[in-house]
Amino acid sequence: LVPTALDNPEYMYSLTKKLIESNPYICGSAIAFEPFSFEDKGRFYSPYSYREGDSIVSKQLGTADYDYHYMDWYQIPKLLGSKYWSEPYYDAGGANLIMTTFAYPLYDAEGRMYAIFTADISLEWFADMVNNIKPYPNSYNFMIGRGGSFLVHRRKEAILNETIFANSIYSNDEVLNETGHKMVDGKKGMTKLDREGHKFYLFYAPIKATGWSVAVACMYSDIFAGIDHMRNITLLVALLGLLFM
Numbered sequence: 001l002v003p004t005a006l007d008n009p010e011y012m013y014s015l016t017k018k019l020i021e022s023n024p025y026i027c028g029s030a031i032a033f034e035p036f037s038f039e040d041k042g043r044f045y046s047p048y049s050y051r052e053g054d055s056i057v058s059k060q061l062g063t064a065d066y067d068y069h070y071m072d073w074y075q076i077p078k079l080l081g082s083k084y085w086s087e088p089y090y091d092a093g094g095a096n097l098i099m100t101t102f103a104y105p106l107y108d109a110e111g112r113m114y115a116i117f118t119a120d121i122s123l124e125w126f127a128d129m130v131n132n133i134k135p136y137p138n139s140y141n142f143m144i145g146r147g148g149s150f151l152v153h154r155r156k157e158a159i160l161n162e163t164i165f166a167n168s169i170y171s172n173d174e175v176l177n178e179t180g181h182k183m184v185d186g187k188k189g190m191t192k193l194d195r196e197g198h199k200f201y202l203f204y205a206p207i208k209a210t211g212w213s214v215a216v217a218c219m220y221s222d223i224f225a226g227i228d229h230m231r232n233i234t235l236l237v238a239l240l241g242l243l244f245m
Contacts, residue, residue, distance in 0.1 A: 001104070013058045017029075026121060027122040031046065032068050034113060044067070045060065050058065050112065076103075077105045078113055083091075085100060088100045088123045088145065091120070098159065100123060101118050102119045106221075123151060130143060130214070133216075135216065139218045143207075143213065144166075144213055146212065148183075150164065164183070165180050171233065184207070186208070186211070193217065203217075204216075
């Protein structure tokens, strides 16, 4: 709908608002235009809609203090010429949330890029969703970005403030450090960890669309609880049988 409405720039606000209304997982959306795309709008024109409580509000995103043309979510898809998931960031001046942005470049009939269409996803909502996935009672999940920063963690204060590598140095855990490098390299696998006297299996795999990596840690006793229970029953039956004989 964007190309057919270029003669009515104010209509872009309606488009971004409709996208949010139709998708509860999106917390913000913008159509960020190239400089001076519209004669009467000046250098900056980026209609932006976002959630504020139970309402959806709109504003013009670009200003001299917030030059979106130099933001990663604008520059990288423009240079790559393809869609792009940004590394999570705190959007000061926009929705004022920790978020990740899906950015999609728009081109005219001559192949010139004229805008970046974006959809923002709140990382806090995403973290809550991932943390609620618990295959076993004592399992926990985490996710890291392309540089090793925690994007999802059971301690919310660790999100964007800590890395898996800093944690491995602090705990003097060479296994975790090696696992962090494998996760950043986009590999998948399994390793064993010891945490506070408990054995864990850590399963990890990449999210190829974003370059991130997700991991789930499962306690050994949870995984093999059923097997251990059956083993104990078998031993008890065997002992009772021997005593009877």
